[in-house]
Amino acid sequence: MLKVYNxxxxxxxxxxxxxxxKVSFYHCGPxxxxxxxxxxxxGMTLADLIRRSLVYLGNDVTFVRNYTDVxxxxxxxxxxxxxxxxxxxxxxxxxxxxxxxxxxxxxxxxEAHTSALNILxxxxxxxxxxxxxxxxxxxxKLIKEGFAYETDxxxxxxxxKFPKYTELSGQVLEKNRAGEGKGDVNxxxxxxxxxxxxxxxxxxxxxxxxxxxxxPFSSSEVENGEGIPGWHTxxxxxxxELLGETIDFHMGGVEHISIHHTNEIAQSESANGVKFVNYxxxxxxxxxxxxxxxxxxxxxxxxxxxxxxxFDPIILRYFFLNAHYRxxxxxxxxxxxxxxxxxxxLKKQVNQLxxxxxxxxxxxxxxxxFVRALENDFNIPEALALLWELVKYEIKDADKLAxxxxxxxVLGLNLLDNAKVxxxxxxxxxxxxxxxxRKLGNWTESDELRDRLKExxxxxxxxxxxxxxxxN
Ligand SMILES: [Zn+2]
Numbered sequence: 001m002l003k004v005y006n007x008x009x010x011x012x013x014x015x016x017x018x019x020x021x022k023v024s025f026y027h028c029g030p031x032x033x034x035x036x037x038x039x040x041x042x043g044m045t046l047a048d049l050i051r052r053s054l055v056y057l058g059n060d061v062t063f064v065r066n067y068t069d070v071x072x073x074x075x076x077x078x079x080x081x082x083x084x085x086x087x088x089x090x091x092x093x094x095x096x097x098x099x100x101x102x103x104x105x106x107x108x109x110x111e112a113h114t115s116a117l118n119i120l121x122x123x124x125x126x127x128x129x130x131x132x133x134x135x136x137x138x139x140x141k142l143i144k145e146g147f148a149y150e151t152d153x154x155x156x157x158x159x160x161k162f163p164k165y166t167e168l169s170g171q172v173l174e175k176n177r178a179g180e181g182k183g184d185v186n187x188x189x190x191x192x193x194x195x196x197x198x199x200x201x202x203x204x205x206x207x208x209x210x211x212x213x214x215x216p217f218s219s220s221e222v223e224n225g226e227g228i229p230g231w232h233t234x235x236x237x238x239x240x241e242l243l244g245e246t247i248d249f250h251m252g253g254v255e256h257i258s259i260h261h262t263n264e265i266a267q268s269e270s271a272n273g274v275k276f277v278n279y280x281x282x283x284x285x286x287x288x289x290x291x292x293x294x295x296x297x298x299x300x301x302x303x304x305x306x307x308x309x310x311f312d313p314i315i316l317r318y319f320f321l322n323a324h325y326r327x328x329x330x331x332x333x334x335x336x337x338x339x340x341x342x343x344x345x346l347k348k349q350v351n352q353l354x355x356x357x358x359x360x361x362x363x364x365x366x367x368x369x370f371v372r373a374l375e376n377d378f379n380i381p382e383a384l385a386l387l388w389e390l391v392k393y394e395i396k397d398a399d400k401l402a403x404x405x406x407x408x409x410v411l412g413l414n415l416l417d418n419a420k421v422x423x424x425x426x427x428x429x430x431x432x433x434x435x436x437x438r439k440l441g442n443w444t445e446s447d448e449l450r451d452r453l454k455e456x457x458x459x460x461x462x463x464x465x466x467x468x469x470x471x472n
Contacts, residue, residue, distance in 0.1 A: 002057060002375045005326060007257060007280040008168055012377060015279065017248050023059045024243040025051060026277075028235060028252035028260070029125070031068040032106035033091035037300040038316065038331065039286040039293050041113060045317055046283045046325040047251050048119040052410045053374040064242050065122040067110075069103040069129050070211050071200075072231045081231060081259050082154075082197045089210050099211050103127070113303045116313035118412040126238045128229070132213045134237040135229045138271050139198045140216060147270040148198055151189035152219045154227075155199040158191060162266045165194075168280060169258040196263050201227040232263035236276075239264075245272040251281040283325045289332055301331075309333065310424040310457035311340060314414060318343040321384045321411060326377070340458040343413070349391045350415045353401040360398030362406050366390050370407055384411065427457035434461065435468060 002015040017023050027047045030036050036044075047065070054061045074090065075083030088099040095102065107127075115121075139155055142148035147161045159165050159173070166173055173194055186204065202212045203221040206228060215225035239247060245268070252261060261280065268276035285292070288299040306316050319339035323329035366386065373382040387407050390400060401416075408415045434449040453459040461468050 003377055004279055004281065005377050006278075007282050008277070010170070013279070015248075017059065018246060018278070021059055023054050023061045023249065024247040025054070025061055025063045025249040025251070026235070026239040026243055026247055027063065027065040027122075027250075028256060029065040029067050030106075030110055031072040031087050032103045032110065033072075033087040034106060035109050035302045035304075036106075036113065037293060037302055038306065039300075041117060041303065041316070042286045042320050042329065043253050043283050044114055044119055045117055045320045048114075048117075048412065049321070049380050049410065050249075050251070050281065050325070050378050051120065052412060053378050053380075056410045057371065057374060062124075062243060063120075063122045064124045064126065064239065066235060066238050067103070067107055067125060067127045068231065068234060069099065069127055071128065071229045071234060076231070076259070081263075083205075086206075086209065086211075086228065092210055103129075113313075116303065117317045118314060118414060120412075124242050126242060128234040128238070129211065131234065131237050131241065132229060134241045135233045136199075136215055136217075138233060138237050138240070138267065141271040142198065142267065143217075145270065147266075149191070150217055150219070151187055152221045153187040153189070153201055153204055154197040154230075155217050156190060156195040157198055157263070157266055157270075159194040159196070159266065160192060162270055164269070165262065165266055168262050168265060171258055196232065196259075197230040198233050198267070199225075199227050199229055201225065203227075232260055233267060235260070236264045236268045236271075239276075240268060240272070245274050245276070247277055249279050249281055250277040251283070254282045254284055257282055281325070284328045287328055287330045290330055306336070308424070309336075310427050310459065311336060315340045315343055315458075318413060321380050321413075324377075324379060324381055337455075337458050341460065344460055346388070346391065346413075347415060350401070350404055353391075353397045353404065354416070356397040356401060358396070358398035360396060360400070360402035363390065363393075363395055363399050363403045366393075366403055367406065370410075374410065380411070383407065387411065424457060427453060427459045430457070431459070431461070431468070431470065438463075438468065 003012050004015050006013050030040060051061055051063050069088055070086065072087050073081060073084040074087060075081060088102060091102045092099050139148060142157065143150065143155065148155055148157050199215060199217055200206045201219040201222045202209050203219065209228055212226045212228055215227060217225040219225065239250070250261070265276050288301070293300050303313060306313065315336060319336055320329070322339065370383055370386055373379045373386060387404065390403055405416055430449055430453050434446050437446040437449060450461050453461055459470060461470060
């Protein structure tokens with residue numbers, strides 16, 4: 001029996017899908033205006049592990065992850081998603097490229113990185129700007145039912161019309177979001193500072209918007225209701241269109257609980273009159289050296305930084321597997337180095353198993369325990385520990401191999417893939433230098449080089465009768 005922690009009820013619940021053995025799963029994807037840092041990549045990996053677990057447990061999963069290419073404003077950083085500049089426009093100015101080119105550039109970068117981390121492709125990856133019509137339909141419904149109202153600056157959702165507004169966050173509304181409505185939008189007709197924008201007209205702060213669409217909404221300041229959608233509206237519209245009015249899982253980072261997901265619930269449930277999401281999953285953040293990741297301190301690392309230090313991206317995935325999705329995880333280069341050594345040891349053991357010619361059977365006792373770990377709120381660290389126990393356990397190599405292969409469907413560590421972990425060119429140079437040093441009998445130099453390779457590049461060298469080799 002699968003148990004999941006539901007943010008909505010703040011408890012561990014038995015999972016009951018809407019339709020037997022079928023699971024609908026929406027994951028909030030990136031705003032494609034910048035290269036995603038490894039904190040965001042952790043979130044993507046965690047969702048991938050949950051999705052793979054659900055499939056492993058026998059479900060037919062439809063997984064949707066969107067791209068936001070309009071409407072996500074910078075004010076979100078200070079807890080006010082209705083203020084600030086559109087992130088896509090900011091990137092357009094920074095790089096002197098139009099928003100569509102920016103979106104394409106960063107979607108490509110994101111997909112290269114997720115694929116390097118062995119994150120499976122979603123079944124659908126909707127791009128927000130292609131769902132303007134569905135968003136407008138949703139907003140029209142909300143106006144018609146009396147949940148939303150138009151001013152000359154925007155169309156707003158009226159929070160007081162939705163009594164369950166704080167159910168997900170458990171926040172006290174009056175204490176939250178002070179000052180909202182006094183930001184860039186500065187709209188005297190906004191009824192309450194808690195109301196949030198569903199549609200911004202191309203006026204005021206958004207007068208020079210680079211992307212905008214006509215709409216059926218009216219403002220005396222623009223023609224044809226031209227403007228841009230609110231960020232939250234996007235996810236409600238795309239989830240509704242691709243997965244239906246009620247879905248099983250919706251996931252995102254914990255930072256989305258108080259505003260983004262709260263607003264999604266308000267919109268979707270008011271428009272459709274049914275529950276939007278049965279199980280809300282939220283992952284905790286990645287810390288860097290025990291602190292919040294920070295661009296200004298240079299700790300917002302991206303995958304390229306990891307590769308430049310000589311680590312294969314799969315090592316980062318292995319590192320992520322060591323913490324539960326609801327726990328913070330602390331990233332340090334030393335910890336990644338540790339993950340690297342563990343991964344290489346594991347891979348070496350699995351490589352040796354592959355010498356067997358026999359056909360093996362999955363070790364049922366281990367499989368049962370693996371299933372139990374997954375069913376316990378997707379306890380991946382426990383599942384990984386079990387894999388380690390398995391490779392050390394005294395059973396036939398062929399059976400071990402069959403079981404490792406089965407577990408790797410969830411863990412995604414490419415354990416049976418015999419390709420060598422990529423080595424960076426500087427490390428390669430040192431490896432060659434060491435080979436020469438050994439030929440010349442310079443043992444001190446050879447030892448120093450071996451230590452340097454391990455410390456600086458996480459490359460482990462082993463000396464065999466046939467010469468040195470990289471432990472993979
Ligand atoms: Zn979202």
